[in-house]
Amino acid sequence: MERIAQITVEFAFEASHQLHQPDWSPAENEAVFGNCARLHGHSYRLLVTLRGPIDPATGMVRNFRDVKQVVRERVIRRMDHHHLNDLVGNLSTAENLVYWIAAELLPVFGAELHRILLWETATACAILEGEDLHRLLLR
Numbered sequence: 001m002e003r004i005a006q007i008t009v010e011f012a013f014e015a016s017h018q019l020h021q022p023d024w025s026p027a028e029n030e031a032v033f034g035n036c037a038r039l040h041g042h043s044y045r046l047l048v049t050l051r052g053p054i055d056p057a058t059g060m061v062r063n064f065r066d067v068k069q070v071v072r073e074r075v076i077r078r079m080d081h082h083h084l085n086d087l088v089g090n091l092s093t094a095e096n097l098v099y100w101i102a103a104e105l106l107p108v109f110g111a112e113l114h115r116i117l118l119w120e121t122a123t124a125c126a127i128l129e130g131e132d133l134h135r136l137l138l139r
Helices: 026-037 064-079 094-112 130-138
Strands: 004-017 040-053 113-121 124-129
Touching: 004 064, 004 113, 040 064, 040 094, 064 094, 094 113, 094 124, 094 130, 113 130, 124 130
Parallel strands: none
Antiparallel strands: 004 040, 040 113, 113 124
């Protein structure tokens, strides 16, 4: 019987962003995005989960060290202490950020990438997982 497990690695980064539609008035942006219509920053927490068979030779799905290296290079290095609008555009919401992160990690992790959870604040996060995540592999 094949043994399957999930592994999760957590990361933290600081970044700024501003939610706004450039063709809207300041009042329209404020009405839709509230305080987020102004330039501000967050202390983000990112959890990346891989799911796959446990390699009998190593006892691992993937080496945590390798997962950390990939995520740091492809995601954290590009997001930490940067303005996220420069990466994803004017709607740098947590929801859009998890899709951007998935696009960076899927080429390396493929179908093993099981879940991306991005905490924007201590009480609010966006999640991309399951069929929504794997649909991106088919593109």
